[in-house]
Each structure stands twice: as structure tokens, then as C-alpha cells.
Amino acid sequence: MSFFVDTAGIMLVTPLMAFLAILAVGKRMKHKGGEIAVAALAVNLVWATVLFVMNMTEGVLDQTTFEIARIGSGLVFELGWVVDGLSIMMFFLVNLVGLLVFIYALGYMHGDVRVPWFFAAFSLFAGSMLILVGAPNLVQLIIGWEGVGLASYFLIGFYWDDLDNVKAGNKAFLTNKVGDVGLVLGAIILGVTIGTFDFASLAEAATEHAEALGAVAVVGGLLLFFGAMGKSAQFPLHIWLPDAMAGPTPVSALMHAATMVTAGIYLMARVFPLFENLAEEVRPLMVAIGAITLFAIGLLALVANDIKKVLAYSTVSQLGYMMTAVAAGGYTAGLFHLFTHAFFKALLFLGAGAVIHAVHSNDLSDMGGLRKHMPTTYWTFLVGSLALAGIFPFSGFWSKDEILATLGTEGYTAVMWIAIAGAFVTAFYMTRCVALTFFGTFKGHGTPHEAPRLMTGPLIGLAIPSILIGAANIPGVDWPGIGNFTDWLGVRVVAMGDHHAEGIDYALAGIGLGAALAGIAIGWLIYGKDRSTQEERDRFEVPGLFPLLRRKYYVDDVALGLVGATSGPVARFVDWTNTYILDGIVNAVGGATKFLGGIVYNGVDQIVVDGIFNGLSAAADGAGSVLRRLQTGRVQQYASGFVGGVLILVVLFVFVI
Amino acid sequence: MIVHQFLILAAALFAMGVYGLLVRRNIVLILLSVELMLNAVNINLIAFESMLATPQAIGQVFAIFVITVAAAEVGIGLAIVLMIFRNRRSANVDDLNLMRW
Numbered sequence: 001m002s003f004f005v006d007t008a009g010i011m012l013v014t015p016l017m018a019f020l021a022i023l024a025v026g027k028r029m030k031h032k033g034g035e036i037a038v039a040a041l042a043v044n045l046v047w048a049t050v051l052f053v054m055n056m057t058e059g060v061l062d063q064t065t066f067e068i069a070r071i072g073s074g075l076v077f078e079l080g081w082v083v084d085g086l087s088i089m090m091f092f093l094v095n096l097v098g099l100l101v102f103i104y105a106l107g108y109m110h111g112d113v114r115v116p117w118f119f120a121a122f123s124l125f126a127g128s129m130l131i132l133v134g135a136p137n138l139v140q141l142i143i144g145w146e147g148v149g150l151a152s153y154f155l156i157g158f159y160w161d162d163l164d165n166v167k168a169g170n171k172a173f174l175t176n177k178v179g180d181v182g183l184v185l186g187a188i189i190l191g192v193t194i195g196t197f198d199f200a201s202l203a204e205a206a207t208e209h210a211e212a213l214g215a216v217a218v219v220g221g222l223l224l225f226f227g228a229m230g231k232s233a234q235f236p237l238h239i240w241l242p243d244a245m246a247g248p249t250p251v252s253a254l255m256h257a258a259t260m261v262t263a264g265i266y267l268m269a270r271v272f273p274l275f276e277n278l279a280e281e282v283r284p285l286m287v288a289i290g291a292i293t294l295f296a297i298g299l300l301a302l303v304a305n306d307i308k309k310v311l312a313y314s315t316v317s318q319l320g321y322m323m324t325a326v327a328a329g330g331y332t333a334g335l336f337h338l339f340t341h342a343f344f345k346a347l348l349f350l351g352a353g354a355v356i357h358a359v360h361s362n363d364l365s366d367m368g369g370l371r372k373h374m375p376t377t378y379w380t381f382l383v384g385s386l387a388l389a390g391i392f393p394f395s396g397f398w399s400k401d402e403i404l405a406t407l408g409t410e411g412y413t414a415v416m417w418i419a420i421a422g423a424f425v426t427a428f429y430m431t432r433c434v435a436l437t438f439f440g441t442f443k444g445h446g447t448p449h450e451a452p453r454l455m456t457g458p459l460i461g462l463a464i465p466s467i468l469i470g471a472a473n474i475p476g477v478d479w480p481g482i483g484n485f486t487d488w489l490g491v492r493v494v495a496m497g498d499h500h501a502e503g504i505d506y507a508l509a510g511i512g513l514g515a516a517l518a519g520i521a522i523g524w525l526i527y528g529k530d531r532s533t534q535e536e537r538d539r540f541e542v543p544g545l546f547p548l549l550r551r552k553y554y555v556d557d558v559a560l561g562l563v564g565a566t567s568g569p570v571a572r573f574v575d576w577t578n579t580y581i582l583d584g585i586v587n588a589v590g591g592a593t594k595f596l597g598g599i600v601y602n603g604v605d606q607i608v609v610d611g612i613f614n615g616l617s618a619a620a621d622g623a624g625s626v627l628r629r630l631q632t633g634r635v636q637q638y639a640s641g642f643v644g645g646v647l648i649l650v651v652l653f654v655f656v657i
Numbered sequence: 658m659i660v661h662q663f664l665i666l667a668a669a670l671f672a673m674g675v676y677g678l679l680v681r682r683n684i685v686l687i688l689l690s691v692e693l694m695l696n697a698v699n700i701n702l703i704a705f706e707s708m709l710a711t712p713q714a715i716g717q718v719f720a721i722f723v724i725t726v727a728a729a730e731v732g733i734g735l736a737i738v739l740m741i742f743r744n745r746r747s748a749n750v751d752d753l754n755l756m757r758w
Contacts, residue, residue: 633757635750636687640679 004050005062009081011047011091012134014040015127019120026116033116034106037123041099044130048091055088056482059491063136063200074195079143081134082199085491086269086335090133090262093339097258097346098126100458104350105250107454108357118158118248125151125251129259133266137197138187141267145183145231148260149176155251156244168246175240179230183267186223189216190274203273203494221274222282224267232264234323235293238316239556242300245308245362249353252308256315257346265319265338268326273494276329286327291415294320294422296553301429303549305538306362307352310433314388315345317422321403324415330406331496332486336473337403339485340395343469344387347462351381354455355437358448365534366444367437373448378438380459385434387466389427390516392509397516398470401509405475408508420515427519432527436537440530475504663704670697684741684748688734695727 018040026033054060065080081087105122109115128151132144150173157169191197193216194205206217228234233241241261245252255261268275268286275283298317304310318341326334354377359366371378387394390401400423407416442448450456471477473485490496526540551557670693677690699720706716742748 631757633754635753636679643675643679 004047004054005060005083006064008047008051008062008083008091009064009134011044011095012081012127012130014043015123015130018123019127022116022120022123026119031106031110031115033119034102034109037119038099038102038106040123041095041102041126044091045095045099048088048095051083051088052092055085055488055491059487060084060088061491061493065136065198075191076196077139078137078198079140080136082136083134084493085489086266087133088491089335089339089489090258090266091130093262093342094126094129094133094258097342097462098254100461101250101254101257101346101350102126104253104353104455104458105248107452108250108353109248110454112248114158118155121151121154121158122251122254125155125254125259129263132263135199137199138191138202139197141270142184142187145180145227145263148231148263149173149180152176152244152247152251152255152260155255156247158247158251165246168240168243172240172244175237176230179227179237179264181227182223182225182230183227186220186227189223190220193220199270200493202271203492206271206273206276207494217274218281221271222285224271224274225282225286228264228267228323229289230264231267232261232319232323233293233316234264234289234320235297236555236559238293238297239552239559241316242304242309242312245306245312249308249349249356252312253346253349253353256312256349257342261315261319262338262342265322265326265334268323269331269335272326272331272496275327276496283327283329287324287412287415290320290322290324290327291418292320293317294324295418295425298422298425298429299545300549300552302425302432303546305364307355307364307367307433307437308349308362310364310429311345311348311352314426314429317426318345318388321400321419321422324412324419325403325406328407328410328412328415330403330410332473332489333399333402333406335489336485337396337399339472340387340399340466340469343462344384344394344396344466347380347384347459347466348388350455350459350462351377351384354451354459355381355448357451357455359444360446361444364433364436364538367442368440368444368530368534368537369438369442370448371438373442374450376450376456376459380456380463381438382434383463383466385430389430389520390423390512391427391520392513393467393470395466395468395470397509397513398474401504401512402473402475404508404512405505408505420512423512424515424519427516428523431520431523432538435524435527436534439528440534440537443534660704660708663700667697667700667704670694670700682749682751684738684750685735687750688731688738691734692727692731695723699723 015037018036022033022036026036029035051060060083062083063080065078067076067078069077071077102119102122105119109118112118125148128144128147130144132141132148135141135144153169153173156172157166159165160169187197190202194202196202230237241256244255247255275286294317297313297320301310301313301317304313318337322334322337322341324334325337354374355367355370356362358370358374358377361367383394387396390396400419404416404419407413407419451459478484478487527537529537531537548554674690674692674694674697677693678687681687681690702716702720702723704716706712706714709715738748741753745752
């Protein structure tokens with residue numbers, strides 16, 4: 001079995017090989033290269049599943065690295081892969097959800113434009129994420145991080161015929177870049193101070209040499225957190241995620257579930273000891289940002305009319321939950337929510353994709369009554385919604401309850417109440433979404449049909465874990481032989497100072513569940529009734545709040561205004577320096593070079609060098625014109641010369657020597 | 658055993674061959690002269706073989722080789738002559754002056 005541990009790195013390579021293979025031969029295949037992408041992830045899933053089961057039963061801890069560069073004597077750059085509880089969980093998640101989404105995409109993208117490129121970029125997306133989660137050090141993590149950013153840029157702007165999609169891709173890429181600056185600076189500061197980029201050494205340094213690091217850890221931790229904010233769409237860097245809906249729906253599903261946005265949470269969990277022991281000053285800030293994200297951005301889903309945007313805002317909100325939990329010290333709580341969320345959010349997005357596929361519109365106002373037309377999609381979407389809302393016994397209930405419990409025991413009581421309010425909002429907007437989409441009468445055009453089997457299959461495949469996997473981490477329950485999710489994630493080089501609840505806090509769980517049920521009930525009262533148009537059904541309005549929400553708290557406007565106001569003068573200044581200073585220098589250097597070149601050409605090259613070669617060739621020419629007369633063409637003349645030569649030699653040998 | 662008479666015969670044959678090679682104008686006769694020279698060499702080989710302390714027929718073997726090679730050479734040579742004659746209606750070496758400056 002250790003074969004699978006030793007060769008775990010294969011998972012980091014297969015999607016990239018699939019990327020190249022699809023670009024090479026995808027066009028000529030039946031599913032335009034989709035089968036290569038699916039095969040790559042299927043192979044990966046074998047490894048991931050074996051590792052996941054091994055980690056359940058005995059725990060797997062291994063690291064393989066190759067040195068690629070070295071600065072001076074100390075700072076070493078390595079590539080490789082780390083196999084521990086955290087990375088195995090992510091491997092399993094990315095490959096399983098990725099495989100289901102890829103299979104779904106076979107049906108969804110059928111007959112679309114540029115399908116080979118889609119699957120190639122999709123493979124690159126998954127592969128970069130695997131490089132990221134398998135990274136044993138910050139350098140490789142940054143490589144995967146940027147790869148994910150690049151692939152998401154390709155995929156968000158996939159329908160590039162429409163300028164809006166290109167702009168959405170640019171927005172995602174540039175907003176991510178803002179966070180990336182923090183990540184790179186943090187990595188440099190921590191790596192240079194500690195002397196290595198290796199996560200294990202980083203964790204050891206953070207736990208054992210806490211006082212030696214001091215302020216560096218605070219600054220480095222803050223910068224890493226800033227990077228995570230960008231990737232995981234934390235307020236105010238969340239603005240790219242709703243726009244990222246411009247890509248094809250399978251992309252949104254994977255991006256919101258297992259890949260991309262989870263990278264920031266993953267990074268926080270990876271360097272968890274750093275925040276636990278050193279950068280404690282940063283933690284309240286992180287919790288606050290997570291709390292703002294989970295509540296304020298969740299509210300935005302109330303006014304979104306695009307079904308994918310509703311889900312996008314809910315993702316941002318759930319990421320806020322995860323960030324809050326990890327920041328508050330709930331290593332397992334945050335990651336468990338990441339784990340369950342990946343399944344039901346992928347499910348919701350794929351369900352939304354099936355709906356969009358059927359009604360040819362993203363807009364909630366073109367939907368309604370789809371319950372009867374698309375039963376499989378309806379039931380699975382309902383499962384995903386209940387899980388997201390946190391209803392017992394769906395998986396979301398357990399993970400959200402764990403976050404609430406962590407916040408309570410860590411003393412963040414106010415934040416805990418915000419999170420409970422967030423649960424209410426979540427249930428409310430999901431009720432709105434389900435009611436407007438699946439209940440009432442159909443308001444769109446034509447007759448919607450249930451999605452093909454290639455698409456409903458993954459829906460069912462995701463609905464089952466969305467219901468069940470909450471059982472993996474019921475507080476106080478240890479499954480015989482395999483323990484629970486907390487044990488699996490605890491397999492790390494340095495012990496995580498995790499704050500996992502020993503038993504269920506029934507009062508808190510009841511309050512959380514009550515908030516969610518209240519959200520559903522109130523939501524159903526407002527949106528449940530069918531009316532003549534969807535706009536009629538969606539007439540609920542909170543004066544003062546909803547107009548603000550429709551402007552997205554002006555964050556987009558401020559950000560764009562800020563960028564526009566600063567980048568214009570900066571660009572003009574740079575242009576001026578470019579024209580007058582840089583061009584002047586370049587032209588001066590060019591002119592001087594040209595002048596020198598003229599001297600060398602006329603003086604040295606034309607006279608000396610050419611003279612030598614012309615003389616040599618003239619000598620060869622003259623010699624040739626004289627000597628060629630020896631070539632008479634008369635065989636017997638040659639033979640005479642030969643005989644004469646032999647005779648001379650004979651005379652020499654016989655008489656002289 | 659006396660070898661002089663064989664060596665003199667061989668030298669005479671060789672000289673005749675050289676003479677024919679240099680002065681004949683017909684290619685067929687030039688080829689014949691070459692054969693004459695080769696046979697002179699053969700006589701030399703066998704004559705010297707008989708002078709060895711322990712004769713092992715090395716000279717005879719070499720002579721057979723030379724005859725074989727000569728036969729092959731004449732075969733190719735005559736084929737070339739034939740082709741030249743067909744193309745140019747002449748077997749005179751003075752007419753074959755293409756390979757010159």
C-alpha cells in the first residue's frame with residue numbers, strides 16, 4: 001500500500017499531461033478531448049481514494065521533494081508533494097468533485113464552441129489546484145496558486161466573443177493579483193527569515209521558536225492572510241467572484257466547490273500553527289473580515305436575479321464561515337465546512353446548470369414551476385439547498401454547527417450570533433431561489449426538458465454525499481476502526497492546536513437549526529405563492545437596505561473608481577517617462593551604436609577583413625586557371641605521367657639509396 | 658633452381674604491356690596490354706614462390722586471385738567500351754576527351 005504513498009505525486013502530473021494531450025489530439029476525439037480529462041481525474045481518484053482510506057485507518061504522513069535551485073548555501077527551492085491528513089482530504093475532494101463535474105461537462109458542453117480548449121483549460125485548472133494542495137512548500141504553492149489563477153482567467157473568459165466575459169476574466173485575474181502580492185511578500189518574508197519555504201519547518205519554527213520570530217510572523221501572517229482573502233473572495237476582495245459566473249457553469253461549479261476559492265482557506269489551514277502561536281494579533285482581524293463576509297455578502301444574494309449569482313454570493317458567504325472558523329482556531333471546523341460545502345455547492349451549481357440548459361436563461365424571472373419538468377434536478381437541488389441552509393440531518397448542518405460551537409467556545413460570542421443570523425439569511429435566500437425556480441408556474445419560453453443522463457448522473461452522485469457526509473464528524477462520535485474527520489485531518493507533522501467539541505451542544509445546535517428553519521418558513525411565506533409574473537413574486541423589499549444591496553454596498557464602484565482615478569494619472573505619467581526619458585536613452589544608445597558601427601564597418605571590415613579574403617580568393621582563382629590546363633582528358637597522357645613517376649622512383653630506389 | 662629466365666620473361670611482358678598501354682589508341686588493345694602486365698606479375702609471383710624455403714603455394718594462390726580480379730576487371734572494362742562505342746561510334750581514346758578542362 002505504501003506504493004500509493006510513494007507515487008502520490010502522480011496526481012499532480014496527470015491533469016497536466018491531459019492538458020497537453022487534449023491540445024494535441026482532443027479535436028479528433030468523440031467528446032473533443034473530454035474523455036482524456038475524465039480519464040486523468042479517474043486515475044487520480046483511485047490514488048486519492050486509496051490514500052483517503054489509508055489515512056482513515058492508520059494515518060499517512062509522507063513528503064517527497066526534489067531540489068531544483070539553491071540560493072547561496074541556505075535557501076533551497078524544492079518541488080515535490082506532501083501527503084498528510086490535510087492534503088489527502090483536498091486530493092480526495094478535488095478529484096472526486098472534479099471527476100463528477102467533468103462527467104457533467106461532457107453533457108453540458110456537448111456541441112459548444114472550442115470544446116477541446118475548454119477541457120484542456122479545465123484539466124489545467126484541476127491540475128494546478130492539485131499542485132497547490134500537494135505543495136510541500138510555499139514556492140510550489142505559489143506556482144499552483146498562479147496556475148489556478150491563470151486557468152480561471154481562461155475559463156471565466158471562455159466565451160470571449162462577448163466583451164463582458166473578457167472583462168469578467170480580467171476582473172477576476174486582477175483582483176486575485178492584488179491578493180497575490182500579499183502572498184508573495186508573505187512567503188518571501190517568512191521564507192527568508194526562517195531560512196526555508198518548507199511548510200513542516202515553518203510549522204516547527206512557529207511552534208518552537210515563537211519568540212525568535214516575533215513581529216516577522218505577524219507581518220508575514222497578515223500578508224499570507226491578504227493573499228488568502230484574494231483567492232477565497234473575502235470582503236472587500238470578493239468582487240471578482242460573482243462576475244466569474246461569466247464562464248460555463250461546470251467551471252463555476254468546480255471553482256466554487258473544490259478548486260480556486262478553497263485555496264485561501266487551504267493556505268490558512270496549511271500554515272495554521274503560524275496563526276495559532278505567533279500571529280495572534282492578526283486573528284481578531286481575520287475573524288472580523290470573515291464575519292463581515294459571511295453576513296454582509298450573504299445579504300447580496302437576496303437581490304440577485306441571476307441564479308448563478310445567488311449561488312456565487314452564497315459561496316462568498318460560506319467562505320466567510322470557513323475563514324471565521326479557521327481564524328478563530330477551529331482548524332477542523334473550517335475544513336469540515338469546506339469539505340461538505342464542496343459537495344453541496346458543486347451540486348447546486350450543476351443543478352443550476354441543468355436548469356439554465358433547459359430554459360436557456362440565467363435569469364430567475366424566466367423560470368418557475370420547473371419541479372414538474374425536471375424532477376431529478378429538482379430533488380437534487382433541494383437536497384443541496386437544505387444542506388446549504390444547514391437543516392438536520394444534511395451535511396451542512398453538522399459543519400455549520402461545528403463552526404458555531406467553535407466560535408462560542410473561543411469566546412467570539414458576538415461573531416457567533418452574526419453567524420447564526422447568517423444561517424437565517426442563507427436559508428432565506430435559498431428558499432427564494434428554490435421557490436422562484438422550481439415552484440409556481442413556468443414563466444419562460446418553450447417547454448423545458450430534464451437534462452441528459454450524463455448531467456443528472458453527477459447530480460445524484462453529489463446529492464448522496466451532501467446528505468451523508470455530515471456523519472463523518474458528529475461531535476463526540478468515533479466510528480469504529482476509522483475514527484472521525486477530526487482525526488483524519490490531525491495527521492500533520494506538527495500537532496494542530498485544534499478546538500474540537502467533545503459533544504453536541506444541543507442548545508446551540510437548536511438555535512442554529514431554528515434560525516435556518518425560520519429563514520425557510522419566512523422565505524416560503526414571502527416567495528412561495530405563485531403570481532402572474534416572476535417580478536410579482538419577487539416584490540419583497542426592505543426599504544433602505546435593498547437599494548444598497550443592489551449597488552453591492554458600492555464596493556465595486558469604489559474599487560473601480562479607485563482603480564480608474566489612480567491608474568489614469570499613473571498611466572499618463574508612465575507614458576510620459578516612457579516617451580521622453582526611456583525612449584531618449586534608448587535612442588541615444590542606438591545612435592551611438594550606429595555611429596560606432598559605421599566606423600568599424602568602413603575602417604576595419606571593408607579594408608582589412610575584406611582585403612584578406614579577397615586576396616586569398618584571387619590567389620586561388622589564379623592558381624586554378626593555370627593548373628587546370630594539366631587536366632587534358634587524355635588517359636594515356638596521365639598513364640605516361642604515372643609510368644614516368646614510377647621509373648623515377650625505381651631509379652631512386654635502385655641506384656641512389 | 659634458376660629464376661632469372663622467368664624474371665626476364667616477366668619483365669619483357671610487363672614492358673610490352675606498358676608500351677601497349679601508352680601508345681595504342683584502341684581501348685580494347687589498351688585493356689589487353691593491362692592483361693599482359695597482370696600476367697607478368699603472375700609469373701613473378703610463381704617464380705618467387707619456388708624460391709621459398711618451405712613452399713606453401715602462396716604465390717599460386719595469389720596468382721589465382723589476380724586472374725580472378727583480372728577477369729572481372731576485363732568484364733567491366735569491355736562493358737564500358739561497348740557502351741562508349743554505342744554512344745560515340747568509336748573506340749579511340751583520343752576521341753574520349755570529355756573529362757578535361
